[in-house]
Each structure stands twice: as structure tokens, then as C-alpha cells.
Amino acid sequence: MKAHVVELGIPVKVIRVGGDTYPHRFVLKEMGFFWDSWDEVWEGEETEDRWHILNGLGGLTLEVVTRHYQHQLHYVDIDDLPDETASITAVMGVIRELKDVIMFTRVDQQLGCFQRFLLADETGVIPCIAWNIVESASIKEGELYVLEKVQLRVDKRGYKELHCHENTRFHNVGGEDIDRSLVDEQFMSWLHQTVSIAKLSINVTSRISGMITQFDNVRDFGVCPSCGDKVETETYCWRCGEVSPRKRLVCSGVITDDSNAFKFTFFGNQVKSLLRLTAREYNEATRLTVIERLEMPALINKINDLIGKWLIFTGRLKISENTGIKTFYGDGVYDP
Numbered sequence: 001m002k003a004h005v006v007e008l009g010i011p012v013k014v015i016r017v018g019g020d021t022y023p024h025r026f027v028l029k030e031m032g033f034f035w036d037s038w039d040e041v042w043e044g045e046e047t048e049d050r051w052h053i054l055n056g057l058g059g060l061t062l063e064v065v066t067r068h069y070q071h072q073l074h075y076v077d078i079d080d081l082p083d084e085t086a087s088i089t090a091v092m093g094v095i096r097e098l099k100d101v102i103m104f105t106r107v108d109q110q111l112g113c114f115q116r117f118l119l120a121d122e123t124g125v126i127p128c129i130a131w132n133i134v135e136s137a138s139i140k141e142g143e144l145y146v147l148e149k150v151q152l153r154v155d156k157r158g159y160k161e162l163h164c165h166e167n168t169r170f171h172n173v174g175g176e177d178i179d180r181s182l183v184d185e186q187f188m189s190w191l192h193q194t195v196s197i198a199k200l201s202i203n204v205t206s207r208i209s210g211m212i213t214q215f216d217n218v219r220d221f222g223v224c225p226s227c228g229d230k231v232e233t234e235t236y237c238w239r240c241g242e243v244s245p246r247k248r249l250v251c252s253g254v255i256t257d258d259s260n261a262f263k264f265t266f267f268g269n270q271v272k273s274l275l276r277l278t279a280r281e282y283n284e285a286t287r288l289t290v291i292e293r294l295e296m297p298a299l300i301n302k303i304n305d306l307i308g309k310w311l312i313f314t315g316r317l318k319i320s321e322n323t324g325i326k327t328f329y330g331d332g333v334y335d336p
């Protein structure tokens with residue numbers, strides 16, 4: 001496995017602790033990590049109290065400054081990632097196909113979120129998922145990042161996915177040298193590795209080359225503006241109480257490639273890219289009712305353009321626990 005080295009300048013808080021007991025002791029802190037062990041004092045969440053604890057330790061003095069900490073990181077090529085589940089120190093690549101943050105309710109009733117994207121380098125492409133990380137929401141499509149501390153998951157079929165957790169750090173390294181045309185080539189070749197609909201695996205990000213043969217309609221549902229959950233009634237969120245929900249579009253129909261056919265569903269911004277709607281058309285469609293949408297000329301034209309056109313779709317096939325019906329949840333569409 002060939003490892004490369006990237007030099008990172010990370011802004012860290014340097015906490016200088018003076019006093020008799022610990023003269024000139026340094027603690028480096030960056031995003032909640034301590035590189036010097038002061039576990040007795042620092043264990044747990046940082047709170048206002050921590051500062052008092054420290055200040056109260058035998059008249060210690062405290063100085064906090066932000067510095068650039070030069071930090072060398074070894075990262076591997078995507079093509080060189082192991083073939084089994086492993087912890088990976090770092091990978092570097094361009095963010096592609098960055099999806100919206102999806103909120104969901106965990107089994108413990110807490111609010112969770114995840115965000116999907118692809119990471120592409122000069123050697124390959126890998127699907128990634130970031131769990132419950134606020135930081136992932138600030139990453140940008142098309143920019144180069146080093147992902148530090150990620151978990152590689154490989155399932156029985158050899159499907160690989162990178163998981164980012166609270167410990168993962170996203171370093172934007174725009175200045176690093178990378179051949180963008182090779183990255184684009186890798187992305188295009190990944191995109192064209194399609195599977196036939198008959199062979200789609202459940203719950204795996206896949207590409208299919210096919211067409212939409214039936215388009216039902218564009219409906220909408222209410223989403224709570226604060227937690228992102230579907231609202232229970234017109235104005236009531238079970239978590240937040242009375243709210244004025246945002247409308248989110250959803251469309252469905254049938255997708256086929258001759259090997260088989262499945263129901264498909266596209267949500268929100270993916271409806272916009274599926275139908276190639278302009279921002280104005282999308283906003284207009286969002287304001288209308290289901291019936292009014294049936295008479296919106298731009299929408300009707302775009303739906304007619306879509307039906308029967310051979311395209312590459314990305315998404316996941318899911319199976320309903322209640323009905324056993326399989327649905328392809330699309331999250332991207334490309335004209336090959």
C-alpha cells in the first residue's frame with residue numbers, strides 16, 4: 001500500500017499552563033482532541049466549569065492562543081484501500097455528488113443526521129457517508145479534502161463505503177497538487193459502471209442505465225423547518241409542536257432497463273435535477289397544489305422530455321418492511 005504525505009496547517013488552541021505543579025505544560029486542543037494527556041482534568045465535555053477547575057489548581061495560570069500546528073498526515077490512494085473493514089488514517093480526494101443533510105429520528109428518539117457524498121482521486125471513487133457530523137455540512141462540492149480518521153466498511157459482496165464519525169476531520173487542502181482531469185476520468189468511469197435493474201442489491205448506492213416509462217405526478221409533503229422531520233398534520237411536528245412547515249416535492253413512477261422494472265421515487269432537489277427544472281420553475285412548482293401542477297406548462301414539457309429518454313441514474317433500491325415493495329430511491333441523474 002503506497003502512502004502519500006500531506007502537510008496540514010491546523011489551527012489549534014495552545015493552552016499554556018503555568019504554576020508550580022506543572023510549569024510550562026502545553027496542551028494542544030483541536031476540535032475536542034487533546035494530544036497531551038490531562039485526562040484527570042479534561043475528561044469529558046469542555047464546559048465553562050473546566051476553566052475554573054484548572055484555574056483552581058494551586059494557583060495555575062492559563063493562557064490560550066490559537067496557532068497553526070504543522071501536522072504531517074499519511075494518506076492512501078482510493079484504489080489502494082484494503083478489501084476488508086478497517087480504520088483508515090486518511091484519504092485525500094475531491095468531493096463529488098454531495099447530497100443534502102438528511103435528518104432522522106434514532107431509536108432512542110434523539111435526532112440524528114447523515115450526509116452522503118463521493119470521494120474521487122486520481123485512482124478511483126468511493127461512496128462516503130458522514131454520520132451526525134455538523135462539520136460535514138460545511139464541505140463543498142468539487143473541492144479537495146483530506147478526510148482524517150475514517151472507517152472503511154466492506155460488506156460480503158465486496159461493496160466499499162467510507163464512514164465518517166465524530167472523530168473524522170475534514171481538511172480542505174485546495175492548494176495540494178492533484179490532476180483534476182484524471183479525477184474527472186475516474187468519476188466518469190465510475191458513473192458508467194452500471195448494473196442491470198434485475199441485479200440491483202438492496203440498500204447499496206448503485207448506477208443504472210435505463211429510462212422512465214411511467215411518471216405519476218409531482219406531490220409534496222410538509223417538512224418541519226427546525227428538525228427536518230415530516231410533519232404529522234398541516235402545522236404540527238411531533239417533536240417541535242406547532243410549526244409552519246416547508247413544502248418538499250416528491251415524484252414517482254416506473255423505471256426500467258428491459259431486465260426488470262421498479263417503482264422509483266425522487267425527493268426535493270433531486271426532483272429538480274431529474275426534471276431539469278430551473279430554480280424559478282422549481283420554486284413555482286413548490287408553491288402550486290398537486291392539481292395546479294398538472295397544468296403547469298413548463299412542468300408538463302419537462303416530464304414529456306424525460307419519459308423514454310435513456311439516462312444514467314444513481315440511487316439505492318430499498319424494500320418496504322410492510323409491503324415488500326421494492327422502490328428505487330434516486331439521488332442523481334446524468335445524460336451519458
Ligand SMILES: [Zn+2]
Pocket residue numbers: 224225226227228229237238239240241243
Ligand atoms: Zn420539528
